[in-house]
Structure formats: structure tokens, C-alpha cells
Amino acid sequence: MDTFPAIRARGITKCFGDVVALDGIDLDVAHGQIHGLVGPNGAGKTTLLGLLLGLAVADSGRLEVLGTPVERALTTPDGVAGFVDGPGLYPSLTARQNLTALTALRGLDTGLSGVDDVLDQVGLTEVADDRARGFSLGMRQRLGLAAALLTRPRLLVLDEPSNGLDPAGKKHVHGVLTRLAAEGTSVVLSSHRMDDLEALCSEVTIIATGRVVFSGPLGKLATDHRELDYRLLTSDPQAARRVAAETAGVRIVDDAAVRQDSDLLVIRALVPALDELVVRLVGAGIALRELAPVVSPLEAAFLALTEQKETGS
Ligand SMILES: Nc1ncnc2c1ncn2[C@@H]1O[C@H](COP(=O)(O)OP(=O)(O)OP(=O)(O)O)[C@@H](O)[C@H]1O
Ligand SMILES: [Mg+2]
Structure with a gap:
């Protein structure tokens, strides 16, 4: 078990022109924790998740992912996988071909059985040979999760993974995330679905206009003395x-x-x-x-x- 936290962020800021998307964000995520990010539209959730995936760099602040400071290079830190704003897929390839292409591109040693295993975990076995082009939102989300699982991440970063999921899809995704967390993988996910956050997350961070307004265990919110x-x-x-x-x-x-x-x-x-x-x-x-x-x-x-x-x- 690693001795450092999965994520340690201090005073993270990120602007897009005049827009302050993140305004001094602190975030702590322990190993094996499923941590929920929640906030109104435009609060800064996707921006923050993008920084964790190395898709953009913070303007200031300190960010450590899996014990390593995130450098200014635009690369996904080792051990991290996930997606923001929907997964990137090859529309003309089938689900299985998408994953096989990814294994080849990344030089992963999972082989075909690994591909079939992750398809099964997310419940896409039956449509494994259908082209991604025809996939619904929920199916694309599940294929994106399967792609992330192939890399056996120690930190999984997911932007609204519940979007578009039907009850069966939700059951698969929740099952996968819960099992991963039990095995020590940390998960950070954003969601607008309070029921999902309550079912999955041990801790949540609430963001509003680029600032943290609450961070901690859900129980702390529930026991808040509020009518x-x-x-x-x-x-x-x-x-x-x-x-x-x-x-x-x-x-x-x-x-x-x-x-x-x-x-x-x-x-x-x-x-x-x-x-x-x-x-x-x-x-x-x-x-x-x-x-x-x-x-x-x-x-x-x-x-x-x-x-x-x-x-x-
Ligand atoms: N690439 C960009 N260029 C300019 N402005 C951006 C860019 N990305 C985000 N922003 C702005 O930064 C702020 C935070 O956006 P972000 O997408 O992180 O919010 P969010 O919490 O993910 O919202 P939602 O719940 O709608 O997904 C918004 O004001 C948004 O308009
Ligand atoms: Mg977003």
C-alpha cells in the first residue's frame, strides 16, 4: 500500500482569459477512496479533473498525484486513467477493436482476454462487435470506463460517468468502481446525481464558482445542524x-x-x-x-x- 495520498492539491488556480475557473482549490483524496466532485454548471469540476489527467496545467498552486508532483508537461501522470467530457473513441471501430487498438497503442500486455474481461465488467459483452459509432451515450460512457480499466490505473478520474446510464449500466459501473476501490484504486468522479454520490462516495467536495465550499465525509453533511x-x-x-x-x-x-x-x-x-x-x-x-x-x-x-x-x- 502506498504511503502517500492519491491526490494532494493546494491552492490550485486556473483561468481561461478573464474567467477564473478554479480559484485556490485544495483537494485531498486518500487511497481506495471514491471521492465525489459536485457543484453547479460551470463550477470548475471538469477543469479540475482535466488537470488531474494532465490535459491542462494549473496557473498556480501545488498538485501531487500518486505521490509525484504534476509537472508542466501535458501528459497523463503514470498510474492515472479516465476521461473528461466523454471518452475519446474511434467511431468506425467496434467496441472490441477500440480496446484492442488501445492496448497496441499503449503497449499494454493485457491481450485479448484482458479486453474481454473489461468488456464483461462494464456489461458490453453482447455489443462487443458493434461499431462505436452507433453507441448510445451510456454505452460510450461504459466503453470509456472499460478503456480506462485496461491500463489498471491506481487513480481513476471520471467526469460524470453516470451520464446516460440505464439502471443495468449503473449497476455495472457502480459494481466496478466499488470493487476497484476495495482493491485500493482511488476514484475521483464528478456527478450531478446526488443519489449516485451517496451510493458511491465516502467523501465529497462541493465546488461553487471555482472554490471549495465543503470537503469531507458525507456523514458530516448529514449531521450538520440544518432543518x-x-x-x-x-x-x-x-x-x-x-x-x-x-x-x-x-x-x-x-x-x-x-x-x-x-x-x-x-x-x-x-x-x-x-x-x-x-x-x-x-x-x-x-x-x-x-x-x-x-x-x-x-x-x-x-x-x-x-x-x-x-x-x-
Ligand atoms: N477551454 C475553455 N475555455 C474558456 N473557458 C472555459 C474553458 N473550459 C472551461 N471554461 C470555463 O471555466 C468555468 C468552469 O468550467 P467547467 O467546465 O470546469 O465547469 P463544470 O463544473 O465542469 O460544469 P458542468 O457541470 O456544466 O460540467 C466555466 O465558466 C467555463 O465556461
Ligand atoms: Mg463539467
């Missing part, structure tokens, strides 16, 4: 409404998505007040059928942190 909206469904909605109105710290909120005559109640509360409400409901003989956040804690924190940033406060 959330919850959907509440009970056996007696009228009685539940009365009990909720009488419980300190619980507010009944109007939710445009909930019809007035609906049995569903939307309440806003901190966790201790929510606990108290549940105890009272059950004490009053009202059965609890559903109690769930309207948006996940990650999504709520994301919105709160990034909106705050965009209004300049």
Missing part, C-alpha cells in the same frame, strides 16, 4: 396534523407538490424535534407509514452551500 423538510404519511393524517402543530420545533410547511386534500404532510424540523414528533404520534395511536426527507441531506446541503455562494454572501 430539513420531511414527507410524513400516517394512518390518520388529520390527527397527525394536529400532533405536528402541537410539537415544539416542528413546522407544517406548504409544499407545492402536495395537494391540499392529500394524506401527505410536509414538515420542517431538526432531528430532535422530529424524534419527539414520532414518539407523540405513536403515543397517540397513529401509525407511521413513511417519514423521509423531501430532498436528501446531501442535496439540501448542496443547495444551501452553493446558493449562498452564488448570492455572494
Whole structure:
């Protein structure tokens, strides 16, 4: 096991003309960690991932990838694989030919069995002999991941790998990433899908307008003392409404998505007040059928942190 972190970035800045894409970014990714990058459109995620892949150089700051400082040369650091803005593929070649060409180009010693193995891992065996030209977005994403796997990377960098994936594709991709991480490979991925980030990542970094607004374990976000909206469904909605109105710290909120005559109640509360409400409901003989956040804690924190940033406060 390597003793250095997979990524250590300090004060990374990158401008495109007048646009400050990255404005003093710090990032730490440990070995075997799946780290999620999240942020609004234009936040700087692709730019940052591009620096990790050696597709561009930072204007200033220090970047170490797999224990080695990233030099100013535009080459992918050793042990790193992945893609930004969709994988580069040869459209006139089949999936298998794309991967075989890559093995030859890179001088990899994986052979045909290696190609078949990665196709199987991403669930593309059945379309292995179809031309990439006809591939859907999700299939291209999976072929891109297969290409990255061929190089047996120690750090995998993926820009929105869940884009366009159907449920089966998602299952394959999640399975591959989870297994790689368990074997010690580090993964950095960007996503707009909070459910993917929650399913996959142990830590996330939230970026807004080129700056880090949060970085750390997901649990830290969830335990943040922030009021959330919850959907509440009970056996007696009228009685539940009365009990909720009488419980300190619980507010009944109007939710445009909930019809007035609906049995569903939307309440806003901190966790201790929510606990108290549940105890009272059950004490009053009202059965609890559903109690769930309207948006996940990650999504709520994301919105709160990034909106705050965009209004300049
Ligand atoms: N090659 C480029 N030339 C000029 N401006 C660029 C270039 N690449 C990125 N930018 C700008 O840098 C900023 C960050 O862009 P980036 O693509 O990194 O955002 P992102 O977080 O990946 O967004 P999205 O969620 O839409 O993919 C944006 O303002 C973008 O317009
Ligand atoms: Mg992007």
C-alpha cells in the first residue's frame, strides 16, 4: 500500500482569459477512496479533473498525484486513467477493436482476454462487435470506463460517468468502481446525481464558482445542524396534523407538490424535534407509514452551500 495520498492539491488556480475557473482549490483524496466532485454548471469540476489527467496545467498552486508532483508537461501522470467530457473513441471501430487498438497503442500486455474481461465488467459483452459509432451515450460512457480499466490505473478520474446510464449500466459501473476501490484504486468522479454520490462516495467536495465550499465525509453533511423538510404519511393524517402543530420545533410547511386534500404532510424540523414528533404520534395511536426527507441531506446541503455562494454572501 502506498504511503502517500492519491491526490494532494493546494491552492490550485486556473483561468481561461478573464474567467477564473478554479480559484485556490485544495483537494485531498486518500487511497481506495471514491471521492465525489459536485457543484453547479460551470463550477470548475471538469477543469479540475482535466488537470488531474494532465490535459491542462494549473496557473498556480501545488498538485501531487500518486505521490509525484504534476509537472508542466501535458501528459497523463503514470498510474492515472479516465476521461473528461466523454471518452475519446474511434467511431468506425467496434467496441472490441477500440480496446484492442488501445492496448497496441499503449503497449499494454493485457491481450485479448484482458479486453474481454473489461468488456464483461462494464456489461458490453453482447455489443462487443458493434461499431462505436452507433453507441448510445451510456454505452460510450461504459466503453470509456472499460478503456480506462485496461491500463489498471491506481487513480481513476471520471467526469460524470453516470451520464446516460440505464439502471443495468449503473449497476455495472457502480459494481466496478466499488470493487476497484476495495482493491485500493482511488476514484475521483464528478456527478450531478446526488443519489449516485451517496451510493458511491465516502467523501465529497462541493465546488461553487471555482472554490471549495465543503470537503469531507458525507456523514458530516448529514449531521450538520440544518432543518430539513420531511414527507410524513400516517394512518390518520388529520390527527397527525394536529400532533405536528402541537410539537415544539416542528413546522407544517406548504409544499407545492402536495395537494391540499392529500394524506401527505410536509414538515420542517431538526432531528430532535422530529424524534419527539414520532414518539407523540405513536403515543397517540397513529401509525407511521413513511417519514423521509423531501430532498436528501446531501442535496439540501448542496443547495444551501452553493446558493449562498452564488448570492455572494
Ligand atoms: N477551454 C475553455 N475555455 C474558456 N473557458 C472555459 C474553458 N473550459 C472551461 N471554461 C470555463 O471555466 C468555468 C468552469 O468550467 P467547467 O467546465 O470546469 O465547469 P463544470 O463544473 O465542469 O460544469 P458542468 O457541470 O456544466 O460540467 C466555466 O465558466 C467555463 O465556461
Ligand atoms: Mg463539467
